[in-house]
Amino acid sequence: MSQRHHTSGHHTSGHHTSGHRAPDAGRAPLLVVDDLRTEIHTPRGDMKAVDGVSLTLDAGETLGIVGESGSGKSVLGRTIMGLYTTGSTMTVSGRVLVDGADVHALTAAARRELWGTGVGMVFQDPMTALNPVKKIGLHLTESLRGHGGLSRAAARARAEELLRLVGIPEPARRLDQYPHELSGGMRQRVVIAMALANSPKLLIADEPTTALDVTVQKQILDLLGRLQDELGMAIILVSHNLQVVAGRADRVAVMYAGRIVELAAADALFAAPRHPYTEALLASVPRLHHPPHSRLEAIGGAPPDMVAPPPGCRFAPRCRYAREDCRQASPVLGPEPGPGGGPENGPGNGREAARVSGSEPGGEGARVFACHHPVRPVTAGGS
Numbered sequence: 001m002s003q004r005h006h007t008s009g010h011h012t013s014g015h016h017t018s019g020h021r022a023p024d025a026g027r028a029p030l031l032v033v034d035d036l037r038t039e040i041h042t043p044r045g046d047m048k049a050v051d052g053v054s055l056t057l058d059a060g061e062t063l064g065i066v067g068e069s070g071s072g073k074s075v076l077g078r079t080i081m082g083l084y085t086t087g088s089t090m091t092v093s094g095r096v097l098v099d100g101a102d103v104h105a106l107t108a109a110a111r112r113e114l115w116g117t118g119v120g121m122v123f124q125d126p127m128t129a130l131n132p133v134k135k136i137g138l139h140l141t142e143s144l145r146g147h148g149g150l151s152r153a154a155a156r157a158r159a160e161e162l163l164r165l166v167g168i169p170e171p172a173r174r175l176d177q178y179p180h181e182l183s184g185g186m187r188q189r190v191v192i193a194m195a196l197a198n199s200p201k202l203l204i205a206d207e208p209t210t211a212l213d214v215t216v217q218k219q220i221l222d223l224l225g226r227l228q229d230e231l232g233m234a235i236i237l238v239s240h241n242l243q244v245v246a247g248r249a250d251r252v253a254v255m256y257a258g259r260i261v262e263l264a265a266a267d268a269l270f271a272a273p274r275h276p277y278t279e280a281l282l283a284s285v286p287r288l289h290h291p292p293h294s295r296l297e298a299i300g301g302a303p304p305d306m307v308a309p310p311p312g313c314r315f316a317p318r319c320r321y322a323r324e325d326c327r328q329a330s331p332v333l334g335p336e337p338g339p340g341g342g343p344e345n346g347p348g349n350g351r352e353a354a355r356v357s358g359s360e361p362g363g364e365g366a367r368v369f370a371c372h373h374p375v376r377p378v379t380a381g382g383s
């Protein structure tokens with residue numbers, strides 16, 4: 001089990017902090033997402049649920065993806081997995097490379113193979129991932145057998161080992177129980193064990209703790225950090241809650257209306273957001289980088305209709321910094337323009353983010369954002 005991907009070399013006694021990964025210089029990223037678009041065909045028209053997302057992820061790295069409900073986080077995760085592909089209900093374009101393999105160009109059989117060893121996913125709702133009439137052991141052995149070619153006995157032994165790995169006491173007994181006999185936290189551990197069954201190099205954890213109380217949330221997130229250190233896997237941690245990714249992600253991508261609007265090292269992003277939406281998200285989180293007595297602000301207004309998004313910047317109707325130009329030209333994702341930079345915000349296009357990787361020199365500190373009038377970093381005075 002855990003010996004398969006012992007590549008990280010980080011044994012930080014289970015304490016997972018951001019920015020601790022030493023990138024493997026010169027190695028291709030584990031994950032490359034290039035201008036990914038997922039258009040869902042609806043009776044009202046095509047919904048641009050994911051609208052030109054580019055990013056990379058190194059082996060062993062943690063990327064947080066945050067944004068309001070409906071911003072496209074789950075659709076992005078499922079499209080990266082290759083669960084969402086072009087068909088009668090949607091159109092996918094762009095590229096996803098996992099360890100060099102183009103997920104959307106694979107045959108269905110090769111993609112299933114990839115789901116075992118390349119990418120695992122913890123789905124947003126643990127109960128839908130578990131069949132109420134199937135025992136826990138069967139869930140796990142079914143996750144295994146398609147890939148490992150194991151005998152029944154070996155699969156059961158591995159299932160028990162997996163339950164132990166995710167911190168479930170008396171694993172042998174649990175194998176013979178049904179999902180409803182377990183607490184919510186235990187069920188989520190089972191779902192994580194299923195995703196880990198074949199030691200994926202990348203785990204996509206979509207809101208892994210939403211349905212759980214705060215104490216259990218912390219246990220599950222700590223578990224993911226410990227597993228990451230033990231197994232050396234990369235994690236995409238998806239949450240609408242910034243506090244979930246704070247202190248756990250190396251980098252954070254902020255999604256708004258199907259696009260990444262800011263991507264930066266977690267510490268830098270939390271300390272000084274540049275995109276007004278990131279700033280607003282941070283302002284709506286209690287006790288995170290807030291001076292005492294500051295007011296908690298909800299983000300006014302609603303996200304745009306993704307069937308007919310507004311022209312220009314999609315955040316403009318809700319943005320306190322919006323000016324006329326924002327409603328005309330869509331800001332592109334790119335780095336801070338230099339002193340000689342043009343009037344537009346940065347030279348980047350949608351693909352710029354692909355170069356903002358931990359594997360590049362200085363990459364940990366690199367930041368991209370899409371805004372014509374970004375939040376000024378550290379201003380004394382101000383309004």
Ligand SMILES: Nc1ncnc2c1ncn2[C@@H]1O[C@H](COP(=O)(O)OP(=O)(O)OP(=O)(O)O)[C@@H](O)[C@H]1O
Nearest residue numbers: 040042049068069070071072073074075076240306
């Ligand atoms: N299968 C589908 N058919 C139609 N619309 C869909 C489908 N899946 C997602 N959508 C729509 O795509 C948009 C993005 O949804 P998505 O589930 O990715 O949001 P999210 O960021 O994960 O939100 P949440 O934080 O609530 O989980 C939403 O408007 C959603 O209603």
Ligand code: SF4
Nearest residue numbers: 313316319326371372
């Ligand atoms: S481009 Fe304009 S409207 Fe959009 S986030 Fe920046 S300042 Fe606000």
Ligand SMILES: [Mg+2]
Nearest residue numbers: 073074075124
């Ligand atoms: Mg979701």
